[in-house]
Amino acid sequence: MKHTLSVLVEDESGALSRISGLFARRGFNIESLAVGPAEDAGSSRLTMVVEGDDHTLEQMTKQLNKLVNVLAVTDLSAIPSVERELMLLKVSAPPEQRSAILDLVQVFRAKVVDVADTALTLEVVGDPGKLVALEQVLQSYGILEIARTGKVALERASGVNTAYLKTTASDKRVPA
Structure with missing residues (x-):
């Protein structure tokens, strides 16, 4: 574990x-x-x-x-704690694929921090699962480089366990 x-x-x-x-x-x-x-x-x-x-x-x-x-x-x-990580990701982005990539990264709230003729450099902050998900989505476009900070975390002052809330909220959903 x-x-x-x-x-x-x-x-x-x-x-x-x-x-x-x-x-x-x-x-x-x-x-x-x-x-x-x-x-x-x-x-x-x-x-x-x-x-x-x-x-x-x-x-x-x-x-x-x-x-x-x-x-x-x-x-x-x-x-209960808050965990975040920062990732910089350089992805191959020829002009014909650039708009599709930009649409995808908006879902992850990633920022474009550098634009070149054939590549985009993105900055994304979030829990480690979010970063892995973005990396998987962009894999098919061609990831050129990745740099990650490693996890930083603090105990939640509120004491609210969001992982527990996610499981209880999904238990209360009404089947379609």
């Missing part, structure tokens, strides 16, 4: 290196990693996507908490 961990650390030289080294030594793989300044001066937030069962996750969390620079570790997979 994939887990999204939010790790608050002191913004100090070598903190990221110690964390990634810890994971490498223990044989844990980091699937996605995004790092940036946090809400308090002098601290940074690492958002990591890691794979493992509950026992493995418990071990990862214990090892992280032992590091001096780590202030807090939260498993966002177990609580």
Whole structure:
């Protein structure tokens, strides 16, 4: 199972290196990693996507908490959270296909950030599933390059679990 961990650390030289080294030594793989300044001066937030069962996750969390620079570790997979990712995607777009591509990307609320004679560069922000869906739709046109940020996530202040709401809303639909 994939887990999204939010790790608050002191913004100090070598903190990221110690964390990634810890994971490498223990044989844990980091699937996605995004790092940036946090809400308090002098601290940074690492958002990591890691794979493992509950026992493995418990071990990862214990090892992280032992590091001096780590202030807090939260498993966002177990609580309501907001997750987003940014993707830049360059797609082949000859003039005869350009309008069809532009119609498609509007559905995903993607922005065109560069136009060339035979290509478009798109920017799209959303949950990782949205990005994968756009990538699949554009595959037939010819994807030239992709760059993704990795997931960033925060706990929902409202506590509302939108994944749960989606399942309950679909249960209440009246069959046609």
